[in-house]
Amino acid sequence: xxxxxxxxxxxxxxxxxxxxxxxxxxxxxxxxPLTGWDAxxxxxxxxxxxxxxxxxxxxxxxDGPARAPVAHTTDLSGLAAYVTRAICAARPxxxxxxxxxxxxxxxxxxxxxxxxxxxxxxxxxxxxxPCFSFSISQQGSTAPFTALRLAQDLFVAERDLHTxxxxxxxKWVAPFSRHTGTGPLQGDAAAALLLERFGTxxxxxxxxxxxTHPCPAPSHxxxxxHAHPDSPHLQTMLQLIAALLAKHAIAPCNVTAVGQRHMHAxxxxxxxxxxxxxxxxxxxxxxxxxxxxSIEQLMSMAQTHTFPSQGTLLLWNIASCGYVxxxxxxxxxxxxxxRPLGERSSW
Numbered sequence: 161x162x163x164x165x166x167x168x169x170x171x172x173x174x175x176x177x178x179x180x181x182x183x184x185x186x187x188x189x190x191x192x193p194l195t196g197w198d199a200x201x202x203x204x205x206x207x208x209x210x211x212x213x214x215x216x217x218x219x220x221x222x223d224g225p226a227r228a229p230v231a232h233t234t235d236l237s238g239l240a241a242y243v244t245r246a247i248c249a250a251r252p253x254x255x256x257x258x259x260x261x262x263x264x265x266x267x268x269x270x271x272x273x274x275x276x277x278x279x280x281x282x283x284x285x286x287x288x289x290p291c292f293s294f295s296i297s298q299q300g301s302t303a304p305f306t307a308l309r310l311a312q313d314l315f316v317a318e319r320d321l322h323t324x325x326x327x328x329x330x331k332w333v334a335p336f337s338r339h340t341g342t343g344p345l346q347g348d349a350a351a352a353l354l355l356e357r358f359g360t361x362x363x364x365x366x367x368x369x370x371x372t373h374p375c376p377a378p379s380h381x382x383x384x385x386h387a388h389p390d391s392p393h394l395q396t397m398l399q400l401i402a403a404l405l406a407k408h409a410i411a412p413c414n415v416t417a418v419g420q421r422h423m424h425a426x427x428x429x430x431x432x433x434x435x436x437x438x439x440x441x442x443x444x445x446x447x448x449x450x451x452x453x454s455i456e457q458l459m460s461m462a463q464t465h466t467f468p469s470q471g472t473l474l475l476w477n478i479a480s481c482g483y484v485x486x487x488x489x490x491x492x493x494x495x496x497x498x499r500p501l502g503e504r505s506s507w
Contacts, residue, residue, distance in 0.1 A: 162358035164315050164324075166365040166489065168250055170243045170498035171351035171452065171459040174231040176445045179338070179345065228338060228447035231348040236269040236331040237276040239350035242500060244283045244327055247352050250498035256322040256356075257289035262310065264296045264303035264328040264451040266481075267336060267346075280327055299372065300479025301420075303451045304328050304353075308370035308487050311355050327352040330450035338447075343480050347447030351455035353495075365473065366490035368408055373400050375482045394426050397476060397484040398433060404488055405434075410472050412436045415488075417474040418457050420448070426478070436474060439466055453477060454485075462497055 231239060240263060248258075261284060263277040281293035296303045296310075304326060311324045329350035332338045338346040356362055376392045405412060417430050417438040430436040439461055449456055454477045461467055468491050476486040 161316060163366045163368055163490070164312060164355045165358055165362045165492075166353050166367060166495050167356045167362060168247050168354040168364070168496040168498050169352070169455065169459045169462060170246045170250070170500065171349065171456040172239065172243050172246075172500050173347075173349045173449070173456065174229040176227050177230040179226050179228055179230075226345050226447075227445040228345045228347040229349055229445055229449075231331055234331075235271055235274070236265065236267060236329055237271070237274045237279045239331055239348065240265075240276050240280055240327050240329040240352075241283050243329075243350045243352040243498075244280050244325065246498040246500050247325060247354055248284055249501060250496050251354075257286060258284040258291055258323045258325045258354075259321050260311075260314065260324045261291055261293035262296060262307040262324065262326045263293065264299075264307055264326065265330060266297060266300050266303070266450045267330045267332050269331070270333045276329075280325075284325060298481065299451075299483050299485075300481040301448065301450050301453045301477040302372045302479045302483040302485030304454050305370045305475075305477070305485030305487055306372045308355075308367060309372065312367060312370065315355075315357055322357050324355045325352060326355065326455070328451035328455055330452055343448065345447040347445060347449050349449040349452040349456055351449075351452040351459060352498075353455050353458070363493040364495035366492050368410075368472070368488035368490055369404055370485070370487035371400060371404060372483055372485040375478075375484060377482075393478055393484065394429060397426060397478055397486070398429060400484055401430070401436075401474065401476065401486055402434060404486065408488065410488065414471045415474050416468050416471060416491075417476060418454075418461055419474075419476040420453065420457075420478065423478060426476070448480075454487075459497065462494060467491055467494065 261280045263280055269276060277293040277295045281291045285291035296306050299306055307326045315321055331348045332346050375396045412435040415436045417436050427438040430438060454475050458475060471491055473489040473491050474486060478484050
């Protein structure tokens with residue numbers, strides 16, 4: 161079977177905001193220290209911004225203000241629906257309906273009763289073409305690679321399957337903090353890609369393979385379990401990439417990597433140990449976009465026309481929760497870049 165093709169991309173990154181610690185920590189009362197629920201709620205209040213319940217990082221003395229995209233006007237499911245509508249609007253009217261929607265996320269919707277995957281099925285579905293949807297969570301920024309692998313297997317198992325939409329979104333609200341240890345801030349964003357079964361007229365990036373792999377457990381003396389990826393994480397990532405290249409007999413010199421911009425150590429290791437050059441995009445913030453990160457980077461590279469005209473693209477990411485993931489894409493032709501429908505559209 162010919163590999164499925166990424167035929168469309170879309171991403172939305174909210175306005176960038178400087179995040180300062182505007183409220184000092186609440187001191188314990190003179191008579192009784194705060195404990196239990198009271199202490200937890202006090203910490204929550206210190207991490208709220210005046211603009212709403214958006215968790216704030218702790219910034220040490222002398223540090224400058226961090227910058228992160230912050231969504232104020234919609235919830236997690238709204239961000240996901242936003243890019244989903246844009247993808248659907250960019251498709252030809254005669255295009256086959258979306259058969260499956262896979263939603264990737266780490267953060268939790270502030271409206272607990274909302275089922276984001278169910279909302280997306282409603283957005284793309286039609287009465288005569290029901291859509292099946294489900295979610296992937298707890299894998300951080302590597303969730304889209306699990307989704308790509310599942311999609312690839314589904315195309316093999318289900319011969320009538322034609323189109324799969326992968327949507328990733330993050331929206332951080334209190335009591336969940338944007339600051340997860342010594343790593344970058346968590347930012348709000350949404351991104352989506354459309355996978356279609358290969359056809360003679362199908363244009364886009366051919367999906368060669370995708371894998372997600374757990375990392376070794378952190379050592380007991382690790383300062384924080386969500387700190388910057390350490391040497392074992394980097395080695396696990398390098399081993400996974402080398403194994404995929406060997407599996408498909410792809411020479412590293414024909415590969416261009418697209419990965420996390422703040423992970424300079426791995427970009428250098430890819431060049432030194434495997435001979436893989438990395439594309440470096442320009443970002444105006446210091447945040448990690450979680451599950452939306454890799455698709456947003458792919459979209460950003462496509463918008464700036466920095467994709468190679470031929471060869472293999474390596475998309476990779478390391479999640480702070482202990483997973484690494486990567487995907488190999490054949491740069492056969494450019495996918496459609498779906499534009500968001502505008503701020504006035506209904507989310």
